[in-house]
Amino acid sequence: MREFGYRRAHDVPGAVALLDGDTDARFLGGGTNLIDLMKTGVERPARLVDVRELPLNRIESTQDGGLRIGATVTNSDLAAHPEVRRRYPALAQAVLAGASGQLRNMATVGGNLLQRTRCGYFTDVNSPCNKRDPGSGCPALTGEHHNHAVLGASGHCVATHPPTWAWP
Ligand SMILES: Cc1cc2nc3c(=O)[nH]c(=O)nc-3n(C[C@H](O)[C@H](O)[C@H](O)COP(=O)(O)OP(=O)(O)OC[C@H]3O[C@@H](n4cnc5c(N)ncnc54)[C@H](O)[C@@H]3O)c2cc1C
Numbered sequence: 001m002r003e004f005g006y007r008r009a010h011d012v013p014g015a016v017a018l019l020d021g022d023t024d025a026r027f028l029g030g031g032t033n034l035i036d037l038m039k040t041g042v043e044r045p046a047r048l049v050d051v052r053e054l055p056l057n058r059i060e061s062t063q064d065g066g067l068r069i070g071a072t073v074t075n076s077d078l079a080a081h082p083e084v085r086r087r088y089p090a091l092a093q094a095v096l097a098g099a100s101g102q103l104r105n106m107a108t109v110g111g112n113l114l115q116r117t118r119c120g121y122f123t124d125v126n127s128p129c130n131k132r133d134p135g136s137g138c139p140a141l142t143g144e145h146h147n148h149a150v151l152g153a154s155g156h157c158v159a160t161h162p163p164t165w166a167w168p
């Protein structure tokens with residue numbers, strides 16, 4: 001077990017100040033991706049800054065006809081919101097198609113967008129992977145590449161952006 005620090009932020013400036021540009025620190029949302037990666041050693045942050053209590057849990061209409069979705073809105077609340085269901089049904093359906101009810105209750109919009117790739121080589125610390133260990137190579141180029149990119153990839157990485165709601 002690696003030791004790490006933990007602080008909870010209560011406002012946005014406080015969260016930014018707690019992170020303090022430290023590349024060994026990470027924001028913590030629902031933890032459904034980050035904590036899993038810490039358990040396997042893919043992520044090894046020295047400090048976590050918990051952002052779940054930031055006042056960013058609202059979904060609001062904007063003047064140009066869009067919706068502004070706060071970073072701490074949970075995936076469950078996003079999928080259930082009447083305006084999301086009415087105006088963006090594909091988004092609501094995509095969120096509901098992802099993970100399980102328990103995970104969607106914990107997962108936040110910010111964390112969902114910033115979750116790391118589910119490429120099996122990335123999550124296996126015994127494999128080379130350019131994204132986890134730059135310069136080590138990309139075994140997915142010639143190996144297991146199910147769900148990886150066909151278009152828009154590079155010779156260094158063929159992983160795709162993972163959130164289901166990025167697919168519609
Ligand atoms: C079994 C399982 C099945 C899953 N299936 C699906 C699926 O089908 N579709 C799908 O889309 N996802 C799926 N997921 C992924 C899941 O949706 C994500 O783990 C979740 O959305 C991440 O949100 P979180 O709040 O828990 O993020 P965390 O785990 O807390 O954080 C993830 C990353 O985002 C960063 N972060 C978090 N919040 C913020 C913020 N406010 N500002 C800046 N950075 C932030 C963290 O530093 C970290 O790098 C699955 C996960 C599991 C475990």
Ligand code: SF4
Nearest residue numbers: 119121129138157158
């Ligand atoms: S596609 Fe290659 S570089 Fe990208 S995450 Fe997977 S193994 Fe790593």
